[in-house]
Amino acid sequence: MASSLIIGQYVPADSVVHKLDPRTKIMMIFTFVIIVFFANNAYSYLWLTVFSLSAAALTKVKPRFLLKGLKPVWFLIVFTFLLHLFVTREGDVLTTLLGFPVYSGALIQGFQISLRFFLLILVTSLLTLTTTPIEITDAIETLLHPLKKIKFPVHELALMMSISLRFIPTLMQETEKISKAQASRGVDFKTGPLKERIQAVVPLLVPLFVSAFKRAEELAMAMEARGYRGGEGRTRLRELEIVARDYVAIGLFLVVMVGLFYLRT
Amino acid sequence: MDISFKEVSHTYQPNSPFEYHALKDLSFHIQSGQFVAIVGHTGSGKSTLIQHLNGLLKPTSGEVKIGDYRLKADEKTANIKGLREKVGVVFQYPEHQLFEETIEKDIAFGPKNFGATDDEIKARLPKVLGAVNIDASLLNRSPFDLSGGQMRRVAIAGVLAMEPEVLVLDEPTAGLDPKGQQEVMDMFYRLHHEKGLTTILVTHSMEDALKYADHVIILEQGKKHLEGKPETIFVQKDRLKQVQLDVPEEIQFLMDLEARLGIKITYDKHSIDDLVKEIKAQLGGGR
Ligand SMILES: Nc1ncnc2c1ncn2[C@@H]1O[C@H](COP(=O)(O)OP(=O)(O)OP(=O)(O)O)[C@@H](O)[C@H]1O
Ligand SMILES: [Mg+2]
Numbered sequence: 376m377a378s379s380l381i382i383g384q385y386v387p388a389d390s391v392v393h394k395l396d397p398r399t400k401i402m403m404i405f406t407f408v409i410i411v412f413f414a415n416n417a418y419s420y421l422w423l424t425v426f427s428l429s430a431a432a433l434t435k436v437k438p439r440f441l442l443k444g445l446k447p448v449w450f451l452i453v454f455t456f457l458l459h460l461f462v463t464r465e466g467d468v469l470t471t472l473l474g475f476p477v478y479s480g481a482l483i484q485g486f487q488i489s490l491r492f493f494l495l496i497l498v499t500s501l502l503t504l505t506t507t508p509i510e511i512t513d514a515i516e517t518l519l520h521p522l523k524k525i526k527f528p529v530h531e532l533a534l535m536m537s538i539s540l541r542f543i544p545t546l547m548q549e550t551e552k553i554s555k556a557q558a559s560r561g562v563d564f565k566t567g568p569l570k571e572r573i574q575a576v577v578p579l580l581v582p583l584f585v586s587a588f589k590r591a592e593e594l595a596m597a598m599e600a601r602g603y604r605g606g607e608g609r610t611r612l613r614e615l616e617i618v619a620r621d622y623v624a625i626g627l628f629l630v631v632m633v634g635l636f637y638l639r640t
Numbered sequence: 641m642d643i644s645f646k647e648v649s650h651t652y653q654p655n656s657p658f659e660y661h662a663l664k665d666l667s668f669h670i671q672s673g674q675f676v677a678i679v680g681h682t683g684s685g686k687s688t689l690i691q692h693l694n695g696l697l698k699p700t701s702g703e704v705k706i707g708d709y710r711l712k713a714d715e716k717t718a719n720i721k722g723l724r725e726k727v728g729v730v731f732q733y734p735e736h737q738l739f740e741e742t743i744e745k746d747i748a749f750g751p752k753n754f755g756a757t758d759d760e761i762k763a764r765l766p767k768v769l770g771a772v773n774i775d776a777s778l779l780n781r782s783p784f785d786l787s788g789g790q791m792r793r794v795a796i797a798g799v800l801a802m803e804p805e806v807l808v809l810d811e812p813t814a815g816l817d818p819k820g821q822q823e824v825m826d827m828f829y830r831l832h833h834e835k836g837l838t839t840i841l842v843t844h845s846m847e848d849a850l851k852y853a854d855h856v857i858i859l860e861q862g863k864k865h866l867e868g869k870p871e872t873i874f875v876q877k878d879r880l881k882q883v884q885l886d887v888p889e890e891i892q893f894l895m896d897l898e899a900r901l902g903i904k905i906t907y908d909k910h911s912i913d914d915l916v917k918e919i920k921a922q923l924g925g926g927r
Binding site for chain 1: 798
């Protein structure tokens with residue numbers, strides 16, 4: 376269920392990673408996503424794995440929770456591995472599995488690709504685990520600020536993002552509430568033929584849309600009543616600030632990058 | 641149907657940083673035909689408790705029995721739909737569950753899902769409309785054109801039309817005007833007696849609990865704080881204070897009366913007129 380998916384869920388804790396400036400985190404993770412693709416041998420992969428696991432450990436989020444939260448993507452990781460195992464034809468034939476020859480190159484490549492996949496998902500989920508949605512949108516707004524020059528609606532985009540992020544949990548709660556109410560009235564969402572299950576969604580969707588529209592209207596009204604008139608001349612309650620801690624993190628990250636390029640072949 | 645909870649605990653999102661123990665080792669028994677009020681501070685677990693009554697939630701440990709149905713962790717409950725047909729639940733703000741094009745269709749939605757025929761539903765309509773005081777001329781209107789209070793009544797009618805044996809009410813009058821509150825509660829009370837229902841009412845109103853219930857369960861942080869007859873529960877001012885609950889107005893009045901004038905009356909579901917008579921008698925007799 377929704378509760379087992381942690382991508383996008385913030386877990387409050389008192390850790391260095393939580394305290395880092397969101398811009399630092401976003402830039403680092405963005406760069407990581409790119410440099411992962413430069414790893415090409417056992418040492419470079421090991422290096423990145425050590426980095427990712429240390430970063431995960433620093434967040435103070437329980438490992439068990441992290442692994443459980445990645446449950447929905449385990450399937451993809453395993454699937455990627457198997458796909459490579461059976462499709463790639465490089466190196467020597469090691470053995471045959473279910474009538475297919477398994478090549479040594481396939482084993483190595485399958486392992487590398489799924490490890491890469493795992494690292495990508497682990498590290499990106501660390502961002503949302505340790506950063507509140509508000510911080511993320513604030514950071515994106517400041518990072519995109521230069522685009523204002525070419526009339527890109529940065530503030531509006533950030534506002535839309537923060538409103539959507541703010542209302543995702545509300546919508547999920549509402550969905551749960553309404554589906555429970557309809558289940559009490561005899562709707563069966565889980566079993567039965569496909570056609571009936573699709574029909575069962577109507578009693579769920581209609582009330583959801585009705586309340587979402589109502590909520591949007593109320594929000595717009597409340598914002599207007601409190602004098603909201605766009606981003607022009609608007610100051611911030613929380614100013615983002617790059618401090619010593621962020622420079623240290625960036626320094627360490629540069630070491631990781633240099634190390635990677637030293638280790639790869 | 642008899643309902644019993646045996647050492648029931650419920651934990652939301654177990655084994656995560658958001659783990660929350662909403663019910664802890666809760667045991668009680670409700671006899672068929674009783675009117676039970678469940679009261680407690682916000683967040684004490686009332687809504688969690690009632691979701692166990694029709695299998696929307698399962699205990700994470702312990703056992704719930706409703707008639708012949710049994711809910712237990714790691715055990716698939718047989719015929720959960722049958723259970724939901726017998727236990728009608730009116731949720732907090734039930735008007736949020738309306739969705740059909742017309743009021744008539746929305747009321748018919750529940751019974752239809754449980755296999756009632758169109759004729760049966762037609763026969764039930766006038767009764768439930770009468771009960772919730774909605775005019776039959778509105779039947780072909782969209783439920784979204786109604787006022788909040790009317791929507792609430794239609795939603796309640798949708799549950800009543802299922803003709804459940806157990807009626808579970810989660811703050812059914814929250815947000816209604818005072819007259820509407822009284823009407824709706826009186827309607828539930830009347831139905832309870834006419835149809836011999838087992839009624840479980842979650843409420844923040846001590847007055848309602850005192851007036852309608854013959855058994856009261858007070859929850860505090862997922863545990864049972866007090867349980868018993870309303871007349872004996874609601875005079876324990878200190879115990880109620882511990883969990884931020886007040887003594888009902890009637891009882892407070894009688895307590896003041898005793899403190900100031902020395903008149904001692906034990907509350908026994910008196911109407912206002914009866915109380916006046918009794919006070920007069922005591923005042924007259926005392927002189
Ligand atoms: N789906 C959920 N996931 C996690 N925690 C929950 C969930 N639903 C309820 N809780 C928590 O369980 C506790 C009890 O909630 P519950 O809704 O049973 O309270 P209640 O007694 O009905 O309160 P109220 O009087 O405000 O309706 C609350 O602290 C709530 O935060
Ligand atoms: Mg509640």
